[in-house]
Amino acid sequence: MEFGSSNCHEKLNLDDVRRSVKYHPSIWGDHFLTYASTKTEEEKELQRQKEMVKKVLARVPDHSSHKLELIDSIQRLGVSYHFEEEIEKSLQCMHDTYLGCSSKDNDLRTVALRFRLLRQQGYRVSCDVFDKFIDGEGNFKESLTKDVEGMLELYEAAHFGVHGEDVLNKALHFSSSRLESLATHMASSLSALVNEALKFPIRKNLTRLGARKFISVYQEDESHKEILLNFAKLDFNIVQKIHQKELSDLTRMVECYFWALGVYFEPQYQMQKLIEYYFEEAKWLYNTHIPTLQEYMKVAIVSAGYMMLASTSLVGMGNLVTEEDCRWISGEALEAKMSAVGCYMSQNGASREEAFEEFQKQVSKAWKDINEECLRPTAVSEPIIVRILNATRVIHSLSR
Known part of the structure; x- marks a missing residue:
């Protein structure tokens, strides 16, 4: 890693980091780094796991809801910078077929997640896809409150609104107010997730802080991918060491x-x-x-x-x-x-x-x-x- 202008370049060596800086114990325990006693071994293991995650990404069809969920997990785990080309390619494909796919999907969570991921990537996609969830009086349907995960995705998506998008203004008010009232009646794990989102929506949260918390959430998810979880933990620990050196x-x-x-x-x-x-x-x-x-x-x-x-x-x-x-x-x-x-x-x-x-x-x-x-x-x-x-x-x- 190099810093600054040509006058200030410096090669960062993780071996030097270990000799010069005292660290707090890894938040994930030594288990995840016992096999990596040198910089070369760490890099090799990270690269090996990275290639495995790439294969997982490639196997999942671009137009499936599973691809949306996988990209979202990769981003929220803080490791998307390793897969920028793959993610961009998939999201470009989703953008090209955005209106067609969104018109067919009646699942709030999928529609909202697709919208958010594309807006995060800078695509100027239409928020009209949420019109189908509006009732005859111009309000979001109360029946949507039964779908907590969908409501949570609607809430996150609404934070990507720009001026003049009234449906997203309504979405933010509707989802936040309903989630606040529902949180007290949810299971403790889901309630904690909702309360965290209400304080720190994805759009306003720092990637690394969000990743630290999401790793724990993702670990408890029964559908999590073990290789992605392990890769995120290893990457987090390595980046943490690098940042400690940078701060000094x-x-x-x-x-x-x-x-x-x-x-x-x-x-x-x-x-x-x-x-x-x-x-x-x-x-x-x-x-x-x-x-x-x-x-x-x-x-x-x-x-x-x-x-x-x-x-x-x-x-x-x-x-x-x-x-x-x-x-x-x-x-x-x-x-x-x-x-x-x-x-x-x-x-x-x-x-x-x-x-x-x-x-x-x-x-x-x-x-x-x-x-x-x-x-x-x-x-x-x-x-x-x-x-x-x-x-x-x-x-x-x-x-x-």
């Missing part, structure tokens, strides 16, 4: 990479902006001045650190980062600190509850903006989009 070198890497990119990501420049905006907030406080929401948002976007986080997220991408990407990153951010509530209350004579409701609407709008940016064609390359999406996911995780 992060400061040096950031300084080197900032120097290579120049002014757009210069730490001193970013820090100077932060200090200026913190000073502006201090003046408001000293003069007991309550700014308008517009005034506050202009300052809070910078002082909250989102731009710094977004910029830093590009570290290690090398030549994938262009000057145009830098300018795009420097555009308006979407996050503001919760003290903006006070500004809104003062400006509009609103209650705290009304202010929170308004900001929740803004957050929902921002996520739809993000979803739109993620659909092809994208303004910048997919790896850049994913980094910014993950930065936003961090904020969602910290707010829970």
Whole structure:
């Protein structure tokens, strides 16, 4: 693995990792790594299992619901980066026959899962496929509540909506409200899964955090594929070790990479902006001045650190980062600190509850903006989009 620009490249050696870093015990126990005492053995075993998973992927027909479930499991287990070409090929095939297959399927779970997987991949597929689940009064059919797995997939799919998709707005309200009320009457394992999804829907969850939890869920699923489960555990442990090494070198890497990119990501420049905006907030406080929401948002976007986080997220991408990407990153951010509530209350004579409701609407709008940016064609390359999406996911995780 190589990091940064040509001035900062460094070969990562797992043997060095073991000598220099003290690790917490593997979350899966030593059983899964006893056969892999050296880097070469680990890589060989990972590659062997990877080829076996590839064969499983190839055997399952692209148009079957089993292929949808398999791709979903691979992605949620955090190992989809090993099978990008295979997954893209299968999803392209599903996209080409999307309307035909979705019109024939009356199973909510299958329709919602197909929609979500394609939207995740950037395909601009129609949400009209959910119209069949709407009753004569324009609401989702109450009979759907009997299908908890289908409701859960509908809930996850609804988070990929963009502006103007009313059926997905209805889907999110319907599925979330019904799942919340049903959760108390479910088996403990299913209830835990639903409650976790209500806090951290797939769209807003960090891949590795989600994978850590989903590995345990997948292990308890009687229909799980043992080779995929073992591969995910091995991959998780190896990646965990690599990240521990990366964290120990992060400061040096950031300084080197900032120097290579120049002014757009210069730490001193970013820090100077932060200090200026913190000073502006201090003046408001000293003069007991309550700014308008517009005034506050202009300052809070910078002082909250989102731009710094977004910029830093590009570290290690090398030549994938262009000057145009830098300018795009420097555009308006979407996050503001919760003290903006006070500004809104003062400006509009609103209650705290009304202010929170308004900001929740803004957050929902921002996520739809993000979803739109993620659909092809994208303004910048997919790896850049994913980094910014993950930065936003961090904020969602910290707010829970």
